[in-house]
Amino acid sequence: MSAFATWQYRGEPGEGQKAALVQFSNGKLQNSENVNFSLYKSKDTTNPRKKFRRILAAETDRLSYVGNNFGTGALKCNNLCRYFVGVLNKNSGQMEIYDAELFNMQPVFSDDLKDSETTLGNQTKSYRDQVDFCIEAFGTTKQKRALSSRRMNKVGSETLNIAVAKAAENIIDEKGVTALLNDAAQNDLQDESAYLPPCHTDGVKPEEIYKFEDLISPEEYKALQDPSEVLKNVTSEEILKMIEEKSYCPFVIEALKSLPLNEESRDHKARCLWFLNILIKFRSQSVIKKKNSLGPEVPHIINTKLLKNFTSLTYNNGSLRNLISDSMKAKITAYVIALALHIDDFQTDLTMLQRDMKLSEKRIIEIAKAMRLKISKKKLSLESGGEEHHKIGTLSIPLPALPHRKRR
Template sequence: MAATCEWKVCGEEENEESAIIVKFSNGLVKSPEQLDFRHFRHIDKDNPRKKSRRIVVAESDRLAYVGNNFGSGSLQCNNLCSYFVGVLDKTTMEMKVQKANLFNLQPRIPGETVENANNDETKSYRDKVDTLIEAFGTTKQKRALSSRRLNEVGNETLQKAVARAAGTIIDQKGLEALQQEVAESEAQTEIAYFLPPCNKNADKREDVYPFDSLLSKNELESLKFVGDKMAALSSEDLQNMKKEDCPETVLRLIQHLPKTPELQSRQACCAWYLHILIKIAQQRRLNRKLGEDSCPQIIFNKLLKNFTVESFANGRLKNTVSVSMQVKIASHCLALLLHLEDQTANLTLLQRDLNISENKMLEVAKAMGLTISRQPTANLEESGVQDEHKMVSLELPLVRYERRIDGRKRKKMK
């Protein structure tokens, strides 16, 4: 059996230094002189956890009120603050400042036992409210309670039915086959979310990934000023850009501008926009000073909204390029290159400019339904060494790749 606690009435001879301030939880007392107040303290003075425990009891002819400074029903303000009260001696007219303890007195209903109180503590707030509605609620509240409980029973029945149906499907198809189907659908949904808008039923190749979804007319018009500057670059300027680690994909577009003025301006604008996309993908963040430079405001807002996520660090709000946003930039760059190079693109150059892995770039190309091929190219800077590049092209109908998620096979022990 658990050890019992003993309480002792505090007398005036014990010279209590702290005053007692009580409040009643169920209202105000009109005639406090009719209440009989008693103060109890724990008898174990040596135990530091129990020596400060106090109980205040106020009894009347009809009801008794009880409050304590420990347990779940106590006021936590005693632990957070120190309270003081001035006690006026009417004979000497001197006031003595004493430390005060606050007690919340609650009515103790006759017949209520400790077991019932413990059971009430284990109940949740919802269960307690439901009990009150059952006892004192209106007809409308009781009807709503009955309807909610019926819905809970219906939900449990539905969950059991779904569990039985899922068990039947698992027994028929097998757990591994279901896991593979779920993984494939999740992978396709995840990558497809970061792809540019696609029209799989298009009759023309250029309509599969519409150019207007990549750059609208207003956005393309805003890039005309910076595009004309890029189209007017000399060979020396291009060499300086190459020394400054300008993306190889952008340099090739500028070096092979069309002769038609309209197409030349369009490709130069797209090359500048592609340069900005590759730049923020490399830096993994969007600097707000970019909007103060030559970047048009409409383009800066587009980059901020579509290709960055907000992060809060060191008390500042930053626009960073997450891994998923990097995949989104790669897909939009690839779709833009397809429009500029007759629905073909050098996947290897773009992958190197974006500083992403080759496998991730291949996943983007496969998710877009592009045809992948290999093309050996001579690298003159490395004495004619053959460098095999991966090329992609958009062919109708789009290629549908099956995603392999099987793990590596273990080598057999000889």
């Protein structure tokens, strides 16, 4: 065997045909030897849109499957990506590479086929009925087993639908419509919790509910040392300059005015404030076109975290972009609140965060309540001499019950 392997691109394995990669929508294939595949291609070779159309059929002992590369059921990834199959010659160490195409195989039931009515003798039968009739008369043992299994699945499906309908009626009679609507609202809230930081409800102290390492990992915390130095050693003059240039959000600037004197605590708070400011800046964007959109001073590990955890990869006009959707903005908001709780000893000013992130009060209160915070009001004095009420979020033990939301 050669010490080094090489590969050679062979192009498409056949004229106008690519190697087929299949995935089954209802499970994983245990034994490929028990599956027979058939590939059908369009006869219309002159039409540029139709000549590459393919239908792949698969038959097992239990079910029949079909997949295609056109129409509504086709996989969009074939248009976004290129797939290849490599065949390695272990003796020569050379791998031949061929173009490939991905097919999503869907099980075929008798109900899935449209009734194409044709006359057979004196009876009207669908195409599916005619095929089944032929299988019963002339089919192989494997085909007959598949037919029997398909018919049993149909009967089982109808029985299941009847049983589900009956069970639903019993539940409604037993619990009532109001209770069911409350349960549904609770489920909606649990779905929304997928965008919240990990919540350890068994924690005995506030810092154990939203753990710091779930917000900033040890490696990320270490990377924050250098960029946060500007906050750690900030002077009164520099704070005034920050206010003038609006380089940091008001929440961070207010916290900088009262940094701890202890060196270790001061360093810790500076790192947290710098990262919180970056989170809020990142949230203000909609589409990330460049990986270092926040500037070269942001460490690579932090940039990677933001893109991986708070964006969705989208394809547009021939290029990939990172999109910050509304759900991702809600996720960033929740992480900002959790980090602010650690900065402010688990009692933070939601009104200031709301203004920094340009949110409505209703929205930030909704997220704070989903995070199991207690909401209170606090009167604060303004530099102009007046006063205003701020909403304060407090994380305390025991945690309050999850809020119920009315269903619209």
